[in-house]
Amino acid sequence: MTSKFPPRRLLAVAAALALIGGQADAKGSQQPKTSLDGSEVVCPLGSFHCAPRPYNYAMCRPNAMLEFYDPTLPTTSDLRDVSTAYGRATHVDSSNQTVYRLTGNAWLTRDDQRVQADTIDYNDDTTDYDARGNVRYQEAGQLMAGTHIRGNTNDSRALADDVRYQMLDSRGNGVAKQGQMLDAQRTRYSMATYSTCDLGHHIWEFSGKTITIDKDTGVGVARDATIRIGKVPFLYLPYFSFPVGHQRKSGFLYPTFGRSSRGGFEISTPYYFDLAPNYDATLDPRVYTSRGPMLAGEFRYLLPGTTGQLNVEYVPNDHGESDGLASTQGTSRYLIDYSDHTQLWKGWAFVTSYNHASDSSYLYDYGNMFSHTVIYALSSNAAIVGSGKWWNASFGGTVYQNTNPFATDSSLPYQQLPYANFSMNVPLTRWLQFGMDDGVAAFSKDQNVGGERLDLYPYLAGDFGTSAWFVRPKLAYRYTAYQLDGNYQDYGYYGLLGSGTTSPFTQQSPSRSLPIVSLDSGLVFDRSTSLFGESYTQTLEPRLYYLYVPYRNQNNLPLFDSALMSFDYWQLFSPNQFSGADRQMNANDLTGAITTRLLDDEGVERLSASFGQIRYFTPQRVQLPNGSNTVPAVTDWSGSDYVAELDLQLSDRWRLSSEYQWNPNTHVTDMGSLELQHRLGNDGIINFSYHYRRGLMEQYSASAVYPLSISWRLLASWTYAVPIKNMVAAPTGTVDAMAGVEYDSCCVTLRLVDRNYVNQAYYGTIPLPVGSNINRRDNAIMFEVIFKGLGSSGGQIDSLLRRDILGYQ
The missing domain is CATH 2.60.450.10 (Lipopolysaccharide (LPS) transport protein A like domain)
Known part of the structure; x- marks a missing residue:
């Protein structure tokens, strides 16, 4: 009814x-x-x-x-x-x-x-x-x-x-x-x-x-x-x-439980305050059994035109061990992390970040061992930044704090107080554009030469071509001028000079000016082909790049922010092998390179292989000092390393990437790398990699997410470093090892991870202060519970896994 x-x-x-x-x-x-x-x-x-x-x-x-x-x-x-x-x-x-x-x-x-x-x-x-x-x-x-x-x-x-x-x-x-x-x-x-x-x-x-x-x-x-x-x-x-x-x-968030060698067992019970729709806060009391209680807090705000966040950690009385140069036992300690972005007017904003620790050992003792790499310096910056359709500019300052507990402030980069940068790129015609990259800054660093630097870099660039060819000429002019501090003759490249040593800085106002001319050109050929029964489009892309930069003696210029960049395939087409503005290489070079690609029917690149070399018509005369006031001799190389690259992914489950550099002048391998990745089902992945750079590093790495069933997955990563001759205190053997297990069900995810890693390490050939030539290890274990629908007990493990296991989800 x-x-x-x-x-x-x-x-x-x-x-x-x-x-x-x-x-x-x-x-x-x-x-x-x-x-x-x-x-x-x-x-x-x-x-x-x-x-x-x-x-x-x-x-x-x-x-x-x-x-x-x-x-x-x-x-x-x-x-x-x-x-x-x-x-x-x-x-x-x-x-x-x-x-x-x-x-x-x-x-x-x-x-x-x-x-x-x-x-x-x-x-x-x-x-x-x-x-x-x-x-x-x-x-x-x-x-x-x-x-x-x-x-x-x-x-x-x-x-x-x-x-x-x-x-x-x-x-x-x-x-x-x-x-x-x-x-x-x-x-x-x-x-x-x-x-x-x-x-x-x-x-x-x-x-x-x-x-x-x-x-x-x-x-x-x-x-x-x-x-x-x-x-x-x-x-x-x-x-x-x-x-x-x-x-x-508002309410309690789930507590976290963990243990590390430096802090002991850690218990955290955060409480979230939903103060208003546009700002909130979190209060996080913690206890470290080896160091004492800590009170941490976070405050976030979103106001009209302004957004920011303040994170604070405070330890009233640290009773843990003090291993670094700073004496911390029995003292109060803190960490401040503040950032803000405020819109001033259309196209302009004020951005700031302030990061400061009570001492250089703070991050060593309390650093998050599951979400960050080792941090040796904290940077703070404040700047006014602006941008338009063809330009961008910034004006501000940057300072650094040493957070390496076993090194002095001499390891820090130069502070820039203040700095100003301006860049523009304006199209003049359909094929011609005018641009510039200019900067001025005042550099300072304790026990090192300081001063101001002006760097002007205007250029004209053309772009001719179609989908089958291109020709890109570029004419630039670089002018760099310095005004060094009055005691400049007391310093060498790396700090104060001893008595009787001559400074390389012979002028208080040195400068450098030179033209930079380049011509980049290439062709693109394509054809239909097949491989293993699959249809592809294959390309053949020859490329020539000519660069001319006259030589200027720059040995009397300081090294504020310049370093020799690692040589790779893209360095074949770079106008400078040095970062920063303190060094500009001389060149009369011609790069020849060729690339071939395989594209499937959907346009996905399945294979890319490249090979190239620079031929030098004049010696490379601009060199960096070798750790002292001595500048190496001019090179007599007729050609650069042969550089080869290969990326191969013929299926959605396998990927191989490789790079190789062979030096025809010394007949040795300068760099080699191999990365192999394989996907297991929907939820698993295996990675293997090998990285070698002569005189600097040789490392093997492996990582995996191995599914045992629909619910269980094993997690692991391992990095092993081979000893390198003449490397001061570089870590060898197992640098980082992690093992864990993950259980995933309809409504809960459980993760247990144990990590053993080098907490402090030094790579380099420059001697460090007494007491800093060491590597320290730490061990950390963390248990995490994710109740689906309620949240998790921390989320620190997830960031570690996504960082250490390529392709982890």
Whole structure:
């Protein structure tokens, strides 16, 4: 039998049955698992940074976890208010015209809503209702079942017994002894549980004496809450709040547990303050068993035209070991990290970053061993920056603080107080453009020569060609002038001179000016070909690059920010082999190179191979000093290294990349590298690499994510350094080793990682101060729990894995 009721009659029952007022936010619940079948983008092979893998709910059972789920009902409630209610039952009794009784498989349906029970009574005058026996309710995004429910529609109050619920979108589900709807927005459950795991198979859940959900604020609150993994209590909190929507909320974040050699065991219990829509804060008290308590905090703000963040760490009394040059035991210590970006007017902004530690050992003792590499210097900068269609400019200053506990401030870069830079690139015609890269700065560094430097670099550049050929002439002029400090004759290239030693700086106002002329040209040929039964387009791209720069003696110029750049394929086409402006190489060179590529039918580059060399028509006379005041002799090379590069990816699961440089003058290998990557299924990857640069490094690296099953993955990375002759204190043997295991299920991810690594190292041939010629090791272990739908216990491990395992997601 089917009956038609006024809309309010179904709403009376539905409002009472919709006791579950909200659901903890399950981030990423709508995002499917990454795959290689084209259904979703996977981090490409060779990517240096991969986005975090979305929560994987593929291992969960379908959403029809309560047996009465009907997938034919609408998935939105847009038409609910204008829809008509229908009733269906074996028998409907409305003899008194006030109370309707539906018995025998009773149904009430209105748009996306449906309530089912053995018996449903509804009073049309008072809007009281009573549903008994096998009560079931469904609406857009939610299922609920119980034994008995009664309430009043007008007051938005209801009371339900033996409740089971399931949120269809975000998977949250649980049970409660009793549910009470306090009003239209707030619901309270007694003796209740909550989890995003499969109903009846809760790997984790939290239970509370009471759980209150407020849909208006998007916050749920559990009192006397216990979080369990399996049947084992994991954490007890007398008060625990959690999100039931996408709104931010104040409350405790999950604690972190870890251990390192320097800090001992670490316990962190952060608390988040949702102060306003445009600013918030986090207070993070920590305890290090080997060093003492710490109070850390974070404050973020977003104002009209301004955004910034302040991070502070404070240790009132450090009782740990003091190994560095700074004496820290028994002292208070701190770290400040501040950044801000303020829009001044259109095209102009003020940017600043301030980073300061109490002492040079702070990062060595408290540095995050799971998300950062070793930091030997903290930089602080403040600048006004601007940009337009054809130009950009900046004016500011940069200073550095030494954070190497075993080195003095002489290891720092030069400070620039102030500096100004201006660059422009203006098209004059379709094929001709005018540009410049100019800069001026005041350089200073303790125990080293200082002064001001002006560097002007205007140029004219042409660009002729089509898709089959190009010719790019460029004419530039570089003028660099200095005004050194008055005591410039007391210094050499690397600091104060001893008595009787002659300074290389013979003028207080030296300068250098020279033209730079280059001509870059190339051709592109292509043809159709096949390989292993696949069709490709093959290109052949010869390229010639001529460079002319006259020689200027620059031995009387200081070295503020210049260094010799590593030679690679792109150095074949560079106008200068030195970084910075203090050295400009001389050249009368011709580079010859050739590249071939294989492109598949979709235009994806499957193979790229390049080979080239520079032929020198005049000697390279501009050289850097070799660690003292001595400048090496002029080279007599007729040609540079032969440089070869190969990138090969004939399938989506294998990738090979290789570089090789052979010196025809010394008949030795100067550089070689090999990187091999293989994807295992959807969730695994194996990497192997070898890197060699003569006289500087030779390292082997391997890393892997090895899936044992759909739930278990092994994680590992290893870097081994071969001893290098004449390298002072360079680490050898195992430099970094990490091993871990990851468990991923429908609703929880567990990670356990152990890392052993060199915490302090020195690469170079320049002698360091006494006490700094050492390498220190550290060992760290971290356990992380990610409750899908509630958040994680820290997130530090994920950043380490994505950094150390190429292609990790």
